[in-house]
Amino acid sequence: MNNAHEHGGWTISEVERLTGLPRRDIQRCCYNGKGGLGIVQPQNSTWGRRTYSxxxxxxxxxxxxxKQQGLSLPEIGEKLRKHPATGSEAEPGLxxxxxxxxKERQEEVAGQLLAARxxxxxxxxEEPMLAGELIENEIDAQVVEALHKMVDEEARQDGMSADCAAHRGWLARSFAPLVENADSSEASACAALALAGAIDDIHxxxxxxxxxxxxxxxxxxNSPGMSVVVDVWLGPGAYELLLRTLR
Known part of the structure; x- marks a missing residue:
């Protein structure tokens, strides 16, 4: 099969497909003469074609x-000469x-989707409990991600599994006092009780x-979109109340 592994690299047609960059721009990136950037140097393969590593x-x-950020090719060429695309572990590249x-954009879009739903x-x-199911699934995902990202190894105990399957309903049970529409005089106490239950469950x-x-x-x-879905589930102002109590 004629592929990159056999001929030692990718052809310009394959590079067009892989990068989404037009052929003319790819060629300009190769040229060292007038109008060229000279930032890549494809090699001639044994197949007689120029290939890209x-x-x-x-x-x-x-x-x-x-280019999607609005820079011109000459500006990009100058930027890449100062800061290469691929760096080292000590000094990452562009x-x-x-x-x-x-990744930041992905989180932002995910938050907007959550809020929109x-x-x-x-x-x-729709019934508020449907929002409760939505937020429970989201918080379960966030909890697992947070477990993966935790850098304080001393906070972990032996046997912790970041992939532990969640059992449905744990968050709703923890937040039952707030779901039952506690009046303002009881709200802080109910929020503290709800958060304590959730913390115990994660523990x-x-x-x-x-x-x-x-x-x-x-x-x-504090993940994107969470404020909207909490207020839809528990009522206006619930999110701010929970954050204050959690702090």
Whole structure:
């Protein structure tokens, strides 16, 4: 089969497909003469075609991402000469920078989707408990992600599993006092009770300390879109009340 592994790299047609960069831009990135950037140097393969290495494809992918940011090719060429696309572990390149930016955008879009779904439920008169199921699934995902990201190894106890399967209804049971529409005089006490129940549940299910469980829950509640879905579920002002109590 005639592929990159056999001929030692990717052809320009394959690079077009992989990077989404037009052929003309790819060619300009190769040229060293007038109008060229000279930031990649494809090699002639034994098949008689110019081929691009993985490092060069990565560079061209960064060119496309930088163009999407509004930079011209000459500006991108100058930027890449100062800060290469692929760096080292000690000094990451531009591709690593773009990965972090894309992850931030992904989180932002996920939060907007979560908020939109909750508001659609509310506008259509759906039962608040449907929003409760939505937030429970979301917090479960956030809890697992937080467990993976925890850097304080001392907060972990032996046997903790970040992939522990959640049992449905744990959050609803913890937040039952607030779901039952406690009046304002009881709201703070009910919020404290609800959060204590949730922290206990995370502690028990994932075998982490109560301190770590509180940090995880705080991280989960601060994720994008969470404020909308909490207020749809528990009522206006519930999110701010929970955050104040959690702090």
């Amino acid at each position: 993985a490092r060069e494809v990565a560079t061209l992918f960064v060119v496309r991402l930088e 591709l690593a920078v773009h990965i972090e930016r894309l 909750a508001l659609l439920m509310a506008s259509q008169g 028990g299910r994932h075998n982490v300390s109560h301190v770590a469980a509180k940090k995880i829950l705080n991280w989960a509640f």
